[in-house]
Amino acid sequence: NNVHVTVLGLGAMGTALAAAVIGAEHPTTVWNRSPGKADGLVAQGATAAATARDAILNSQVVIACLLDDASVHEVLDPLTDELAGRVLINVTTTTPAQARESAAWAERAGIAYLDGGIMAVPHMIGRPESSILYSGSAEVFHEYKPLLDLWGTSTYFGEDAGLASLYDLALLSGMYVMFAGFLHGAAMVAPAGITATEFAAAAAPWLTAMTGGFHGFAEVVDGGDYTVAGQQSLEFSDLTDIVTASADQGISTEVIDVVQRLIQRQIDAGHGKEGFARIFESIRHPA
Numbered sequence: 001n002n003v004h005v006t007v008l009g010l011g012a013m014g015t016a017l018a019a020a021v022i023g024a025e026h027p028t029t030v031w032n033r034s035p036g037k038a039d040g041l042v043a044q045g046a047t048a049a050a051t052a053r054d055a056i057l058n059s060q061v062v063i064a065c066l067l068d069d070a071s072v073h074e075v076l077d078p079l080t081d082e083l084a085g086r087v088l089i090n091v092t093t094t095t096p097a098q099a100r101e102s103a104a105w106a107e108r109a110g111i112a113y114l115d116g117g118i119m120a121v122p123h124m125i126g127r128p129e130s131s132i133l134y135s136g137s138a139e140v141f142h143e144y145k146p147l148l149d150l151w152g153t154s155t156y157f158g159e160d161a162g163l164a165s166l167y168d169l170a171l172l173s174g175m176y177v178m179f180a181g182f183l184h185g186a187a188m189v190a191p192a193g194i195t196a197t198e199f200a201a202a203a204a205p206w207l208t209a210m211t212g213g214f215h216g217f218a219e220v221v222d223g224g225d226y227t228v229a230g231q232q233s234l235e236f237s238d239l240t241d242i243v244t245a246s247a248d249q250g251i252s253t254e255v256i257d258v259v260q261r262l263i264q265r266q267i268d269a270g271h272g273k274e275g276f277a278r279i280f281e282s283i284r285h286p287a
């Protein structure tokens, strides 16, 4: 349990990750490019290193929580020899391709590599609702799972280092489109004098209840048969009324137009009687 841990990058997230590690009594070394950010963690028991090199040499396990892929390479590429034989857990947000490239770089250098995607904001770190996704070295994931579990619920997706990032970005795409849908609704009711706060009171339970539909859609998509009985058809899902009502309110129809186009493409291809889940095919196979 007393494995030495180094955290590189003391932004909002790196600080939260380091605090959880210190709290579990791991000897912890921290480093940040600009000085001053380590002070609070030193007060909690961490050792501040003057350089990233010194920080790496202090620990078997190195956590990188920097801004982006470029900053990770800027800091770590010159320290390949120091990292060799150690464990690198990179929780910096990157694309799947960047994660795979980092894994390949680590493999060539003899660094055991695990990539992570953090599905949480800093104040959630350490709570079970904080979810962190991992891919890359299975050995690292299993050996250091007690350490990873200090940050929240840890899930492993496989040896392909790009999978955690792919999953992370896919989940974020769902979040952003849902947020845009909520804000579209708020804009629709605003001209009627309804505040966004009032609208949120109705939207939150509604959208929460609607997530119950994911599993049904998923079964249809995975089964590959969009004619299965009991589904809401694409024709029934025509969004003209929503588009018209939005335009009547004098607001942009851009958010809803996107969904309407995905539906229309399937109707035009002769699938109007099939289920709404079929817009998966519009997305999967771009026009």
Ligand code: NDP
Pocket (backbone or CB within 6 Å): 009, 010, 011, 012, 013, 014, 015, 032, 033, 034, 037, 065, 066, 067, 068, 070, 071, 074, 075, 091, 092, 093, 094, 118, 119, 120, 121, 122
């Ligand atoms: P911050 O903006 O708070 O911190 C960025 C950190 O990166 C700082 O420590 C900064 O150092 C460092 N940094 C930036 N560029 C360089 C560089 N070229 N060389 C060395 N260090 C550099 O970001 P967060 O802590 O919030 O985020 C860190 C990572 O965690 C990101 O990849 C982010 O996407 C991810 N994440 C964050 C979440 C959040 O809610 N905050 C949620 C999920 C993921 P300096 O102090 O010197 O500028």
